[in-house]
Amino acid sequence: MSGQSPEPAGTLHGVPAAPGAGLAAQLGGLLQRAARGDQAAFADLYDATSSRMYGLAVRVVRDPAQAEEVTQEAFLEVWKTSSRFDPDRGSALSWILTICHRKAVDRVRSAEAATRRDTSYHQQNSTIDHDATSDAAQASMEAQRVRKALGGLTDVQREAIELAYFGGYTHTEVASMLDLPVGTAKTRIRDGLIRLRDKMGVGQ
Structure with a gap:
């Protein structure tokens, strides 16, 4: 076969x-x-x-x-x-x-x-939750860490992750934009996620 x-x-x-x-x-x-x-x-x-x-x-x-x-x-x-x-x-x-x-x-x-x-x-502005503001600030800092870690990925992994994670595009859209099969785009995103954790030092 x-x-x-x-x-x-x-x-x-x-x-x-x-x-x-x-x-x-x-x-x-x-x-x-x-x-x-x-x-x-x-x-x-x-x-x-x-x-x-x-x-x-x-x-x-x-x-x-x-x-x-x-x-x-x-x-x-x-x-x-x-x-x-x-x-x-x-x-x-x-x-x-x-x-x-x-x-x-x-x-x-x-x-x-x-x-x-x-x-x-006005109604929402008068009831801002401090915890929500704190969470937003923490999320912003986390995003900065992720962006810094992106520098350690390969070009193809970084391109796929930036489109999916920061650009908000779906797997299908990423595949179309990069002229790749959907399976290949998913693999690049998955492998990029793996390297992101390593670069961010998580779990070490």
Whole structure:
């Protein structure tokens, strides 16, 4: 035969991404290996869970483009904080989906807050929450750290990450803009996320 057929989306080395003790154990192992800096393990984890994470995100934010952004933000958080996963407190999939759900809810709340500011500026201005201001400042500082770390990526990884993470483009749009197959664009984004964590010194 000239080649092998690609594995269906949502599989892990040929294992369907469906609930089960076997898959749960595999995902847990991959997450723990990713916490130790195993890039191949994170790549497998990404491939095995990205469809489910996107599905959760799109149900919450109700917008496919924003759901892709949320999914990428969630994976960056998973990669940065994977050392915090405790298998005794729940499954890896549950832990990952919780991060994704929180990111999606934060996106919805942010959009709602922006709408309130636009339609009722004075009312919103009189009830500014100090914690919200602090969170915004912290998010800005984090973004600066990420941008600095981007300098350590390869040109192709940085280009893909900047379009997806900062430009807000979907995988399909990134692939079209870079004249790449969608799968290649996803791989560059995923690998870029891996190197971002390394450059930012997270988990070391």
